[in-house]
Amino acid sequence: MFMSFVTIDTASKIPKYKQIISSIEEAIASEELRIGDQVPSLNSIKDQHSLSRDTVLLAFNDLRTRGIIQSVVGKGYYVASTNIQLNEKVFLLFDELNSFKEDLYYSFLDNLGDKIQVDIFFHHFNPDVFNQLIESNLGQYTYYVIMPANLQDVIMSIERLPQEKVFILDQTTPELSAFPSVYQNFSRNVYEGLKISLALIRKYKSITIVFSREKQPLGILKGLQEFCEESGISYSVENTFDDEKFEVGELYFLLDERSLIQVIKKIKEAGLVIGMEVGVISYNDSLLKEMVEGGITTISTDFSFMGKRLAEMILNKERLQIENPNQLVIRNSL
Numbered sequence: 001m002f003m004s005f006v007t008i009d010t011a012s013k014i015p016k017y018k019q020i021i022s023s024i025e026e027a028i029a030s031e032e033l034r035i036g037d038q039v040p041s042l043n044s045i046k047d048q049h050s051l052s053r054d055t056v057l058l059a060f061n062d063l064r065t066r067g068i069i070q071s072v073v074g075k076g077y078y079v080a081s082t083n084i085q086l087n088e089k090v091f092l093l094f095d096e097l098n099s100f101k102e103d104l105y106y107s108f109l110d111n112l113g114d115k116i117q118v119d120i121f122f123h124h125f126n127p128d129v130f131n132q133l134i135e136s137n138l139g140q141y142t143y144y145v146i147m148p149a150n151l152q153d154v155i156m157s158i159e160r161l162p163q164e165k166v167f168i169l170d171q172t173t174p175e176l177s178a179f180p181s182v183y184q185n186f187s188r189n190v191y192e193g194l195k196i197s198l199a200l201i202r203k204y205k206s207i208t209i210v211f212s213r214e215k216q217p218l219g220i221l222k223g224l225q226e227f228c229e230e231s232g233i234s235y236s237v238e239n240t241f242d243d244e245k246f247e248v249g250e251l252y253f254l255l256d257e258r259s260l261i262q263v264i265k266k267i268k269e270a271g272l273v274i275g276m277e278v279g280v281i282s283y284n285d286s287l288l289k290e291m292v293e294g295g296i297t298t299i300s301t302d303f304s305f306m307g308k309r310l311a312e313m314i315l316n317k318e319r320l321q322i323e324n325p326n327q328l329v330i331r332n333s334l
Contacts, residue, residue, distance in 0.1 A: 013139035020059035107307030186219025193299035205249035251279035295331030
């Protein structure tokens, strides 16, 4: 009966005595062990997992010092208290912080509750930083929530983490399909949003998108290309609008608020009317986009829901791939 309570991952960087502690604490938390129940003996754990006696004794002494177990001479160790704190911690790795990610972050915290500590880190689309953060935090957290973005050469780092403790957020790939996730289907979201808007889009000659392959989801570009090819609408992909000449009949697809503000400024300087002479669509909704220029049309996911659903998956130990809901909001800019 006892052996199922203690699990040891020999590949983990978590010290083995801490794994013993965690196993017994988790058995108590799940009520597999109750007050008065006997815990696995020191020798049985030692023999079952090929550990030294000192390693097991270190774990038992920690549990006994905290009053969780007590020894009975000649009989063994018994559960003395169920008043334990598992000190669960989440390693949360974002690509960057913006207003949308803030909504996600605070929703995640609110729904996770105050009994689990969350430490947030940022890789800023730098694979070296990403890999270093994973490496330096191996074995330090109960759960790892990873936002890999478009980064290449990071799969091996993610696979070094215990699979049952990893959750993928926002963007996922076939290589990461073994991990539970809450993700955006960027290509489908963009394609379907533009398809719904086709009648309004037809009044423009072509679509121009400002796109960074290093930072922005490739699915957005794929969805735009599929829509334009199917609809017979011409499009162009630009890295920046610095040299762009704004002309009547152009529809601009903008993926970040900085580009949005710059383009609106230049359109106004050119004396053009947004929603009539030129069009604007943006990705991800915000209060700014609701208010500026009578409202900017957006294709947007629900970041608050994403944070809420992620928290529920961790609390309920769900291992699912969940596509986050998305919606089109048509406003005056189209």
